[in-house]
């Protein structure tokens with residue numbers, strides 16, 4: 001189908017099945033996003049500096065010289081800096097949920113639009129090599145795709161320039177769901193969970209940015225960053241769509 005036909009088909013589909021908001025279920029009319037209504041879009045918390053340089057969460061109020069949030073204070077991450085595009089709640093959370101659990105590949109354009117409108121993120125990832133946190137092959141087969149790889153592509157499109165995505169990591173251990181564990185247990189579980197794909201050599205000076213959908217404890221991203229560090233990468237950062 002050529003482009004204009006596809007547009008027409010989509011236009012017709014929108015009339016018959018108008019897109020509903022992933023957050024509140026109302027019909028989406030107007031606004032910059034196709035799957036988030038204007039009201040819910042306005043409530044998306046887009047992170048702007050000042051922010052914690054490890055997890056990316058924003059500082060509120062007086063922050064003279066502050067660089068780390070209380071949660072990250074004392075952590076020694078294996079990466080130089082982390083940023084997040086949004087706080088992981090409301091429609092931001094609903095978009096990722098749709099992508100991850102409902103085969104919601106159609107929301108990627110909205111995610112891209114949110115990132116594109118964020119100079120804080122565009123400037124951070126532009127011209128870097130974005131590396132998605134991998135799923136275990138078994139899980140990827142089950143789901144049919146790795147949502148983080150698709151997210152990485154959306155970030156790369158939003159940032160433009162020479163930004164590119166390279167899937168350099170593989171998950172060697174099928175880690176159990178992380179939600180049931182405390183911080184130390186998570187770290188233990190994730191130790192040696194990731195490795196470089198065979199045949200991968202890193203260029204120490206290239207800018208690598210590891211990406212995940214959400215920053216919770218940071219242990220997954222940090223475990224991936226450790227792999228890069230040990231392989232000699234000197235310029236490793238992390239980015240997430242949401243913090244929560």
Ligand SMILES: [Zn+2]
Nearest residue numbers: 021024037040
């Ligand atoms: Zn809504």
Ligand SMILES: [Zn+2]
Nearest residue numbers: 052055069072
């Ligand atoms: Zn932090």
